[in-house]
Amino acid sequence: MVEEYTLKIKEIVNETKNVKTFKFDTSSEKIDFKPGQFFMFRFKEDEKLKRAYSIASSPTQKSLDITLNLVGVFTKKLFEAKVGDEVIAQGPFGKFFFDESMKQNLLLVGGGTGITPLMSIAKYWQDKNLNNKLNLLYSVKTPKDIIYEDKIRELNKDNFDFDSIITITRPEEGDEWQGRSGRIDKELLEQNIKNIKDDLFFICGSNEFSRSIISMLEELGASKEQIKADIWGE
């Protein structure tokens, strides 16, 4: 059921130069959602200015987190907010979610801030000790744009069944990046698919990014039913 909550900011984390995580205090009420879903956020004094944000934390965690990129009207205003300020959130919304009835292997494919709902799914899977095998492919422009690098490393270290590859699409001289460079291509997808006829694919990112991943997966033989995508316009 869609509910409305008044949420107090309890912590603000600088993730990268232009990306912050806002952690909201949920100690006084339980907020129901499935990992992958989003809420509509607005400020108390403005009914009209609303934006969608995926929940980056898992329902198994005590805090409710969103991670956002500084872009325009809404994000500029939220970036000026302080710990203790309140916002209104309405939700949950969306069919892009994972739940325990899904027993297949999961391939999570994220571009830029599209990592947010995928982290909620990965954390939920970890906290619930589920048996799926998880692979994460995460594409960002430069090493400085990687969000949640420590959390991804931790997931890799703590879980035999979790693997991740971060790929940098615009490497620059002096980056000292040791990992993969280049866009996510068919070969990389294929290397991370266990069973093209059975795995579930969760894709999140810009329109261009998501459409290209979907078409490559379809070319590799995945069916529409196996592919879940959360596309954020542009």
Ligand SMILES: Cc1cc2nc3c(=O)[nH]c(=O)nc-3n(C[C@H](O)[C@H](O)[C@H](O)COP(=O)(O)OP(=O)(O)OC[C@H]3O[C@@H](n4cnc5c(N)ncnc54)[C@H](O)[C@@H]3O)c2cc1C
């Ligand atoms: C289901 C869903 C989930 C989402 N989850 C997230 C999330 O977890 N994290 C996240 O960061 N975003 C997320 N988004 C996107 C989010 O809803 C907003 O669209 C985004 O934060 C931009 O809002 P804004 O008001 O800051 O920008 P707006 O003012 O609405 O700007 C929108 C567009 O205008 C352009 N623009 C605005 N100002 C300027 C400027 N000064 N110069 C050049 N171009 C400009 C921007 O390029 C942008 O494309 C999600 C969207 C959807 C639909």
